[in-house]
Each structure stands twice: as structure tokens, then as C-alpha cells.
Amino acid sequence: MVEENILKELSAKTDSKIVLVVLDGLGDLPNAGGKTALDAAHIPNLDQLAARSVCGLTDPISRGITPGSGPAHLSLFGYDPIKYQIGRGVLEALGIGLELTCDDLACRGNFATIDTDGIITDRRAGRISTETNEQLCALLQKEITEIDKTKVIIKPGKEHRFVVVFRGEGLEDGITDADPQLDGKKIKYAESLRAESEKSVHIINKFIVRCLEVLKEEHPANAILLRGIAKHPNLPSLQELYKLNPAAIAAYPMYRGLARLVGMSILETGETIADEFVTLRDNFQNHDFFYLHIKKTDTYGEDGNFAAKVKIIEEADQYIPALLELNPEVLVITGDHSTPAALAGHSWHPNPFLLYSRYIRVDEVRHFSEKEFVKGGLGRFPSTDAMPLMLANALKLDKFGA
Amino acid sequence: MVEENILKELSAKTDSKIVLVVLDGLGDLPNAGGKTALDAAHIPNLDQLAARSVCGLTDPISRGITPGSGPAHLSLFGYDPIKYQIGRGVLEALGIGLELTCDDLACRGNFATIDTDGIITDRRAGRISTETNEQLCALLQKEITEIDKTKVIIKPGKEHRFVVVFRGEGLEDGITDADPQLDGKKIKYAESLRAESEKSVHIINKFIVRCLEVLKEEHPANAILLRGIAKHPNLPSLQELYKLNPAAIAAYPMYRGLARLVGMSILETGETIADEFVTLRDNFQNHDFFYLHIKKTDTYGEDGNFAAKVKIIEEADQYIPALLELNPEVLVITGDHSTPAALAGHSWHPNPFLLYSRYIRVDEVRHFSEKEFVKGGLGRFPSTDAMPLMLANALKLDKFGA
Numbered sequence: 001m002v003e004e005n006i007l008k009e010l011s012a013k014t015d016s017k018i019v020l021v022v023l024d025g026l027g028d029l030p031n032a033g034g035k036t037a038l039d040a041a042h043i044p045n046l047d048q049l050a051a052r053s054v055c056g057l058t059d060p061i062s063r064g065i066t067p068g069s070g071p072a073h074l075s076l077f078g079y080d081p082i083k084y085q086i087g088r089g090v091l092e093a094l095g096i097g098l099e100l101t102c103d104d105l106a107c108r109g110n111f112a113t114i115d116t117d118g119i120i121t122d123r124r125a126g127r128i129s130t131e132t133n134e135q136l137c138a139l140l141q142k143e144i145t146e147i148d149k150t151k152v153i154i155k156p157g158k159e160h161r162f163v164v165v166f167r168g169e170g171l172e173d174g175i176t177d178a179d180p181q182l183d184g185k186k187i188k189y190a191e192s193l194r195a196e197s198e199k200s201v202h203i204i205n206k207f208i209v210r211c212l213e214v215l216k217e218e219h220p221a222n223a224i225l226l227r228g229i230a231k232h233p234n235l236p237s238l239q240e241l242y243k244l245n246p247a248a249i250a251a252y253p254m255y256r257g258l259a260r261l262v263g264m265s266i267l268e269t270g271e272t273i274a275d276e277f278v279t280l281r282d283n284f285q286n287h288d289f290f291y292l293h294i295k296k297t298d299t300y301g302e303d304g305n306f307a308a309k310v311k312i313i314e315e316a317d318q319y320i321p322a323l324l325e326l327n328p329e330v331l332v333i334t335g336d337h338s339t340p341a342a343l344a345g346h347s348w349h350p351n352p353f354l355l356y357s358r359y360i361r362v363d364e365v366r367h368f369s370e371k372e373f374v375k376g377g378l379g380r381f382p383s384t385d386a387m388p389l390m391l392a393n394a395l396k397l398d399k400f401g402a
Numbered sequence: 403m404v405e406e407n408i409l410k411e412l413s414a415k416t417d418s419k420i421v422l423v424v425l426d427g428l429g430d431l432p433n434a435g436g437k438t439a440l441d442a443a444h445i446p447n448l449d450q451l452a453a454r455s456v457c458g459l460t461d462p463i464s465r466g467i468t469p470g471s472g473p474a475h476l477s478l479f480g481y482d483p484i485k486y487q488i489g490r491g492v493l494e495a496l497g498i499g500l501e502l503t504c505d506d507l508a509c510r511g512n513f514a515t516i517d518t519d520g521i522i523t524d525r526r527a528g529r530i531s532t533e534t535n536e537q538l539c540a541l542l543q544k545e546i547t548e549i550d551k552t553k554v555i556i557k558p559g560k561e562h563r564f565v566v567v568f569r570g571e572g573l574e575d576g577i578t579d580a581d582p583q584l585d586g587k588k589i590k591y592a593e594s595l596r597a598e599s600e601k602s603v604h605i606i607n608k609f610i611v612r613c614l615e616v617l618k619e620e621h622p623a624n625a626i627l628l629r630g631i632a633k634h635p636n637l638p639s640l641q642e643l644y645k646l647n648p649a650a651i652a653a654y655p656m657y658r659g660l661a662r663l664v665g666m667s668i669l670e671t672g673e674t675i676a677d678e679f680v681t682l683r684d685n686f687q688n689h690d691f692f693y694l695h696i697k698k699t700d701t702y703g704e705d706g707n708f709a710a711k712v713k714i715i716e717e718a719d720q721y722i723p724a725l726l727e728l729n730p731e732v733l734v735i736t737g738d739h740s741t742p743a744a745l746a747g748h749s750w751h752p753n754p755f756l757l758y759s760r761y762i763r764v765d766e767v768r769h770f771s772e773k774e775f776v777k778g779g780l781g782r783f784p785s786t787d788a789m790p791l792m793l794a795n796a797l798k799l800d801k802f803g804a
Contacts, residue, residue, distance in 0.1 A: 029761060038761070061802055062404045062781055064790025065412070068803035079804070082404060091804045254770040342761070346801055348761065368765050371779070379782035 001078070001384040004241055007391070009325045011242040016329035016394040018244075019280070019290045020386075023316060024069070024075065024255075025298030025339025027351045027370060029253030031306055032189060037150065037341065038299075038352065043315040045320035046333070046354075046368035054360040055182060056378025057370070058386065059349035060337050066348045069298075070334035073258045077291075078242075078387025085260070087230020093163045094257025098150055098155055100232050102330035105171040105200055108228040109154075109162040110179070111136060111221035118186050123179075124160045125221040132182070137162050137220055143214045147203050164226065172231060173195040178208060179225035187212075204229065237263025238289065243389060246289035249279045255293040264291060273312075275321045284326050290395075302346075303373060309341055330393045331356040332386065333368075350380060403480070406643055406801065409793075413644040418731035418796040421682070421692045422788075424478065425718060426471070426657075427700030427741025428752045429672055429772060430763050433708055439743065440754065440771045441764070442708075447722035448735070448756075448770035455761040458780025460788065461750035462739050468750045469677045474738035475660045479693075480644075480789025495565045496659025500556055507573040507602055510630040511556075511564040512581070513538060513623035516695050522590050525581075527623040528744020538623055545616045548625060548724075549798065558646040570604060574598040575628060579629035580610055587609070589614075589625055604629065635641040639665025640691065647676060648691035651681045655795035657695040666693060670699075676716075680722045682698050686728050703741030704748075732795045733758040734788065735770075751783060 001007075060067040060075045061082070070091050071081035089106035098108060098320040111133065113122040128136075144152050150168030157163060162196040174194040180186070189208060192201040200312035204226065211224045238244045240263070248259030249267050256266045267286065269279040277290055284290075294316055300308040323331065331354075352373045363377030380391075391397045403409075430438035460475045462469040463484070470546030472493050473483035478678040491508035502508065513535065515524040530538075539558040546554050552570030559565060574594040580590065591610060593620045594603040606628065613626045623672075640646045642665070650661030650671050667689065678694055686692075696718055702710040724734065733756075740751040754775045793799045 034764070050733055057781070063780075063791065064794035064799065065408075065790075066801045067792065068801050071803040076454065085803065088804055125598075145412070347761070347792075348799070349761075371765065374765060374777070374779050374781070383708060384649075393790040 001080070001382065001389060004236070007388060010398045012390060012396055012398055013243040014394065014396050017284070017290070018093070018286050018330040018394050018397065019075070019292065019328040019332070020390065021292045021294070021333045023294045023313065023333070023335050025295045025301040025337060025346065025351050026335030027338025027340070028309065029340035029342040029349065031342065035372050037306060037309040037313055037370070040319070043308045043313060043317040043368055045317045047318055048367040048368065049333070049356060050345070050354055050372070051366045052362060053356040053365070053400070054363050054378055055355070055365040055373045055376030056353045057197060057373050057376070057380045058334065058353045058383040059350050060379070060383045064348050066346050069254060069336065069339045070258065070335065072383070075257070075383035076334070076336055076386050077238065077262050078384060079262070080384060084233055084235055084324045086233050088228025089163070089230040091254070092157070092228065093165055093235070096155055096157050096163055096252040097253035097257070098153070098163060098165060100165065100257070101167060101236050102232050103167055103169060103171060104232045105166045105369060106174060106230055106232070107164045107204070107226040109164055110225040110226050111160045112223045113220040114187055114223040119182065120183050120185055120187060120218060120223070123183055123225060128221050130156065130158050131158070132221065133160060133162060136215070136218065140211060144207065144210050147206050147210070147372070149160070150203050152207060153383070155280070158351065160221070164207070173200070173229055175201055175204065176231040177206065177209040177227035177229070179227045183225065186270065187225065190226065190228055190229065190339070211313045215338065219249035232269050233261065235261055239260045239263050242396065243386070244289040245287050246291065247283060248291045248293070249276045250293035251276060251292070252295045259291055273315055273319060277322060281322070289312060297335070300341045303339050304341050304344035314346055329357060330390050332390055335367070335388070343355045351383070353378060353386065355389060355393065359393050403482070403784065403790060406480070406638070407481070409790060409799070411804060412800045413502045413793060414798055414800055416796065417690070418797050418798050419686070419690050419692070419698065420477070420732040421694065421725065421730040421734070422792065423694045423696070423733070424600050424733045425696045425699045425715065425737050427703040427737070427739060427748065428737030429450070429740025429742070429749070429751050430711065432515070436491065439708060439711040439715055441773070443712045443719070445716060445719040445770055447719045449768065451683045451722055451726070451735070451758060452770040452774070453768045454764060456780050457756040457757070457767040457775045457776050457778030458755045459778070459782045460736065460755045460785040461707045461752050461782070462785045463508070466750050468738045468748050470661065470748065471656060471738065474785070476789050477785035478665050478736070478738055481639065481664070481785060483564050486635055486637055487616055488635050490630025491565070491632040492634060493746045494559070494630065494654070495567055497552065497656040498559050498565055499655035499659070500557055500565060500567060501556070501659065501662065502567065502659070503569060504634050504636050505569055505571060505573060506634045507568045507575060508632055508634070508784050509566045509628040510581065510628040511566050513562045513564070513652060513801070514627050515622040516589055516625040518572065520802055522585050522587055522589060522625070523774035524622060525585055525627060529561045531627065532560050534623065535562060535564060537558070538617070538620065542613060542616055546609065546612050546775050547613070549608050552605050553610060562623070566609065568602065573602045573633065575602070575631055575633040577603055577606065578629040579631070581627035581629045589627065592628065592631065604759070609672040637663055637675065641665050644789070644798065645690050646691040648683060648693065649689040650693045650695070652693070652695035654695070656695045657677065661693055675717055675721060678725060683724070683728060699737070700741045703743050705747060706743050706746035708743035711727040729757060734792055753785070755780060757791060757795065761795050
């Protein structure tokens with residue numbers, strides 16, 4: 001990808017519309033019968049579209065590197081995933097649906113059990129129920145709303161996990177975990193790794209002390225551990241960079257959060273794929289870039305459930321005709337990374353990438369599959385090139401040089 | 403390739419085993435009949451393996467750039483060959499089997515003839531015999547063992563060529579050649595190109611003066627010229643970077659030397675390909691990464707001997723079944739660079755690259771050849787991506803980001 005400053009200079013506002021459909025973890029590995037989920041799925045609409053498109057395979061980071069959801073998405077949105085790394089605390093906050101501002105410092109938290117000497121006897125407080133967690137977070141939030149003029153926001157996750165967000169001016173990351181990572185150790189306070197984060201460390205450690213006071217009589221959750229302390233990454237927005245008015249349609253909070261980080265409007269939608277496509281249709285006149293995220297291809301990949309992954313792909317296939325009726329100038333259908341059922345997790349394998357527009361050289365691909373896309377006219381390329389390709393095909397990029 | 407620091411953080415120790423077989427200079431150009439050495443060779447085992455693997459083509463440095471053996475190998479081992487350049491002196495020392503330490507400064511030497519005014523009349527001293535060379539080196543070594551507490555090691559090469567290694571603290575390179583490169587010029591002393599190398603220049607020039615004294619009465623070899631003065635490159639090792647316990651099996655000293663530079667253990671082996679595969683089998687339990695180097699594909703390429711290159715490829719083919727019986731988690735068969743018989747030298751053409759593991763998308767390649775590999779699922783990629791790919795397929799790399 002050329003530098004984002006160059007793209008920024010070349011980008012032009014137009015009425016043309018781009019739709020980017022991300023089937024999370026779409027790429028797969030062959031099963032015992034030699035078929036990937038895409039090979040096994042009956043997807044006449046995607047196959048037909050592939051025959052009229054130009055296709056290829058993308059690497060989110062680099063060959064051999066397995067990406068998390070954060071870097072994989074940033075890459076697709078045109079951000080160098082090495083330059084812009086999103087901290088764990090921020091991703092966790094996005095994952096449970098917290099809306100972050102640029103001033104925020106976010107941390108992952110555990111409820112834990114300590115003995116009278118302050119030694120951790122259980123880093124997960126016996127995996128307390130999510131209900132107990134919710135009660136404890138409510139209690140902490142009632143007692144602690146602000147420290148040194150910094151707002152404190154506490155939100156429960158599942159079981160023993162929660163998120164704390166510190167919101168205020170002058171907060172910085174570069175802070176050690178306040179978590180020794182092992183039972184049998186004393187609880188640990190945060191430490192600063194650079195001068196700029198000293199104020200934040202002070203606030204975080206005051207917060208820990210206050211929590212220990214509030215939780216003193218609780219059992220087993222009488223302490224907290226904080227880790228992944230990270231500042232909002234403050235990315236340049238897609239408006240700033242490419243003059244887009246982008247919108248996100250995503251049923252899962254994490255992906256709405258990632259979209260918000262790059263300046264997308266979040267469109268309210270329902271739980272199903274059908275809901276998401278209705279949302280797209282209903283809002284099609286209001287934006288010029290749509291990111292539509294389908295989660296369950298990844299979920300079933302992570303579960304190692306090949307058959308269910310096949311079904312979700314088949315379900316998504318049904319919405320292609322209606323999508324084409326909207327007549328976007330550019331349509332991309334791809335994955336953010338591969339999640340092969342055979343590995344039950346993310347992997348390093350490249351992603352099928354389909355681009356449909358008026359201005360393409362249709363290639364010899366006739367089926368939507370990993371193997372067919374090897375022959376695709378787009379070849380193999382870094383995911384960060386997806387954004388320039390979409391902008392170009394929407395005639396939103398001027399000429400470089402004279 | 404992503405930066406080595408990122409790979410270092412992601413790399414994990416596991417029991418899985420990687421075998422990297424390098425057929426030196428494997429890539430070829432078509433002969434009059436339109437066939438490369440690989441096309442002409444009868445290689446049923448490699449063809450069968452290709453049909454079960456994922457294949458591609460690699461560029462050691464960049465398209466159009468013909469690499470030497472040093473950068474071509476570094477690339478395959480995962481080192482940026484532009485960032486890590488190995489000086490000529492060091493390569494020459496490795497080539498004649500000198501074991502270098504991190505403190506060493508190595509130079510290529512010529513015996514030369516000078517007249518009574520110190521004017522060079524023959525830069526190669528009439529290409530003295532290797533035997534004479536050995537006698538002269540022994541004489542010099544007897545007279546000169548140390549200069550200013552720096553150890554001096556002199557070792558003969560072929561004809562008029564030898565190597566000098568200076569071993570001691572505080573030696574640095576950044577030094578001009580002590581060689582005017584032309585007959586009819588005065589002999590030349592070394593000069594410092596940066597402040598740090600002044601001590602070394604002083605030692606080298608004292609060495610030259612001592613040599614001139616010792617050789618005064620010799621004829622025609624009454625002087626020496628030094629060039630390619632280079633410090634040991636002090637590369638981070640494969641252990642440090644990727645937590646590997648790697649071993650090299652190579653009949654030729656240069657390749658054992660290159661392997662030693664990246665921290666490989668050198669396994670004793672014999673002269674033949676058969677010997678090398680026996681060594682692999684016998685040591686298979688003791689390491690998790692094996693580099694097995696086959697030299698003669700390159701030698702015959704350099705000789706312009708197409709038929710002999712074909713034969714060596716056919717010989718190598720016979721060892722594939724036994725190699726597969728060892729059941730390594732990852733097997734790569736590739737070249738370091740091309741050495742087409744038609745060019746009788748290294749070339750810039752990309753290398754066939756075959757990757758076999760449990761976690762691949764088998765592609766449509768059915769034969770092991772340059773032409774078939776164009777269709778390969780790995781596409782065309784820099785050789786530096788080979789290491790991340792091997793590590794990923796051996797499940798030795800964690801996820802990047804969350």
C-alpha cells in the first residue's frame with residue numbers, strides 16, 4: 001500500500017457507493033474429503049458473482065502471520081496493522097460494547113481472591129457467575145465514579161472478567177500490568193514504563209486501593225487485577241483520509257467498536273444476517289461506504305464446526321441477489337482472516353477476495369473458493385491494498401503525479 | 403516479511419520438526435528443447451510430493467536481482483539480506499572452512515609480485531600452485547601469530563588466494579581494500595573509513611609490513627594484497643529469534659559456515675547426498691529445524707552442464723520417500739537462487755518452493771517444475787517469507803494482536 005498521506009491527497013468525494021462484506025474467518029482448510037467450507041457449500045449466487053468479478057487472495061499482515069480480529073480489520077480498512085496496534089484493554093472494551101472516546105485508557109480486569117496477607121489464591125475468584133460479576137461491578141461503580149477528576153467507568157464481562165475505562169485529559173499508556181499473572185504471588189500495582197504515563201499510573205493504583213476497600217468483605221471476589229492497559233489509538237478517520245461517509249452494520253459489539261475507531265457511523269441492526277441486509281437496504285441512500293460484518297463463519301470455525309460454517313456461508317449466499325439490486329458501484333466480498341474448522345482458531349492462510357465493479361478485467365475464476373481464487377486476476381496481495389482498490393474502482397482516487 | 407522483533411515475540415517453542423532442503427541453484431532456464439533441468443529430470447517422487455503440497459516461486463532479494471550464496475541463504479533463513487550484509491572476507495573465510503567468532507575481522511588475500519620500487523607487476527603472483535600457497539601461508543603463520551595482542555590466523559585457499567582472520571577485542575570494519583586492483587600501481591595500505599576502525603587499520607597495516615619482510619626473498623610471491631575486510635556480522639541467532647534448536651547438514655564448508663552464522667549446530671556428514679540424508683535420519687530426534695544443503699545442482703549449473711544438473715536432481719529425488727518416512731511436521735524443498743546451465747552462473751530467476759504440512763490448501767500443481775509452480779497456491783513471494791511460513795505451518799507462531 002502507498003502511504004496513507006498519498007492516498008489522502010488523491011482521494012476525491014464522489015457519489016459512488018462501496019459495499020464491503022466481511023465474512024469473518026471465511027478462509028478454511030480442506031477437510032478429510034479435501035474440501036474447504038467454501039468448496040462444500042452450495043452457493044450459486046456467490047459462484048455466479050465470482051464469474052463476473054475479479055478475484056484474488058489477501059494476506060492481512062504478512063505470509064505466515066495469524067492475525068487477531070483487530071489487526072485483520074484495520075488492514076482491510078486500509079490501516080497499516082503494524083503501525084496502528086490496538087491494545088488489549090481497548091479491544092476488550094469494544095468487545096463488550098463500550099463506546100470509547102479519544103481520551104480513554106482502557107484495561108481488562110479480573111475479580112480475584114486474596115488471603116489476609118494480600119497473596120493471590122485464585123486469579124479468577126473461582127470463576128464467579130456473570131450475575132455476581134454484574135452485582136460487584138455495580139457496587140464498585142456506585143462507590144467509585146471519579147479519581148483525581150478522571151471519570152471511572154466499570155463494565156462487567158463474562159464470569160470474572162470486567163473492563164475499566166478511565167476517561168480524562170492527559171492519560172497515557174506505557175504501563176505494566178497490575179497482575180502478577182500467577183497465583184501465590186502478592187497483588188501488584190501498575191508501574192510506569194515512560195514518563196508520560198505517571199499520572200495514569202497514579203490514578204490506576206488509587207483505583208486498585210479503592211476497589212480493595214470496597215471489596216474487603218466480599219468472598220471470593222475480594223480483589224482485582226488489571227492488565228492490557230491501553231490508550232484509545234486515535235486513528236485518523238476514513239472521513240479525514242478518504243472523504244468517505246462510512247457506515248457499519250455489525251451484530252457483534254467488537255466489530256461496531258472497531259468500525260467506530262475508524263470513524264464509521266454505526267447503524268442499528270438486528271441479530272441475523274437477514275437483519276443486516278435489511279439495514280443495508282434501508283440506509284443505502286445515506287452513506288457512500290458500507291462495512292457489513294457477518295460473524296458466525298468465524299464463530300463456527302473457532303468451534304471446529306465445519307458443517308455449521310458451511311451452513312452460514314450458504315445462508316449469506318441468499319442475500320447476494322438483493323445486494324446486487326442495490327447496485328453499488330463497488331462490491332467486495334472477503335474475509336478478515338481465515339478460521340479453518342480444522343484448526344479451531346484463526347490462521348495465517350490468505351483470504352478469498354472478490355471485487356465487483358464496472359471497471360474490472362473479469363478473470364477465469366468461476367467458483368467462489370480458496371483454490372479457484374489462486375487463479376484470480378488480482379493475484380495475491382496485502383489486505384491493506386483493499387481500500388485503495390475499492391476507492392479506485394469507485395473512481396474516488398485521482399491520478400498520482402502528472 | 404514482518405519485522406524480526408514481531409516474529410520473535412510471536413514465536414513459541416514446540417516439539418514439531420521442520421526440514422528445509424535446499425538444492426543450491428535449482429532454478430533453471432529452458433534448453434534448446436524448451437526444457438529446464440527440472441522439466442528434463444525424471445523425478446517421480448518430487449512430482450508426487452508436489453501434487454500433495456502447496457507450491458510457489460520465491461525471489462531471494464527482489465525481482466531482477468541475482469544474489470550471491472550469502473544473501474540468498476540469509477533470506478531463506480528469514481534475515482533481511484539488505485539489512486544483514488556479510489562481507490566478502492567473512493564469506494571467503496567460511497568458504498575455506500574457518501570457524502569464525504564474533505570478534506573476528508576477516509580479509510581475502512592475494513599473493514602478488516612487486517618490483518624493487520614496490521610496484522605491482524602481477525596481482526596474482528603468476529597464479530602460484532596451491533602447494534606453494536600452502537607453504538607460504540605456513541611460513542607467514544609461523545612468523546606472525548599476534549599483532550598488538552590481536553591473534554592472526556592465516557589459511558590458504560586455491561592458487562594465489564588466502565584468508566587472514568584477525569581475532570581480538572575492539573576490531574571493526576569500515577576499511578578500504580589494501581589493494582589498488584591494478585598491476586603497475588604501488589602496493590596500497592588499508593585506510594579507515596570511520597573512527598571506530600582505526601585500531602584495526604593499524605593492525606592490518608602492521609601485518610602487511612611484516613608479510614613484506616617475511617616474503618622479501620620469495621619469488622614470484624613477494625607481496626600480499628588484502629581486500630573485502632569485514633567484521634563477523636554478529637547476526638541474532640535462530641534460537642534467539644524463533645526458539646529453534648536448528649542443525650545444518652552440508653557437505654561444503656561455505657554452507658556450514660553460513661549456518662553457523664545463524665546459530666545452527668553443524669552435524670558431521672559425508673560427501674554425498676546419500677550421506678546427508680543418513681545424517682538427517684540419525685539426528686532427527688535431536689533438533690527441531692534441519693537445513694539440508696545439496697551443492698551440486700549449483701556446481702553443474704555454474705559449469706553450464708545441463709545433463710549433469712539433471713542427474714543430480716534425479717539423484718536427490720530418490721531420497722524423498724525416506725525423508726517423508728521421518729514424518730516432519732513441515733517439509734520445504736527449494737533452491738536458494740537459480741543457476742541456469744544456459745547462463746553458467748547465478749541468475750535472478752525465482753526459485754521453485756514446495757511446502758508440505760498438515761495445514762495447507764493443496765493447489766493444482768502436479769509436477770515439480772518452474773512452469774508448474776507459477777500456478778502454485780503460495781504465489782510469488784520474497785524468500786524472507788519462507789521462515790514465517792515454515793514456523794506457522796509447524797504451529798510455532800502465536801497470533802498477532804487480539
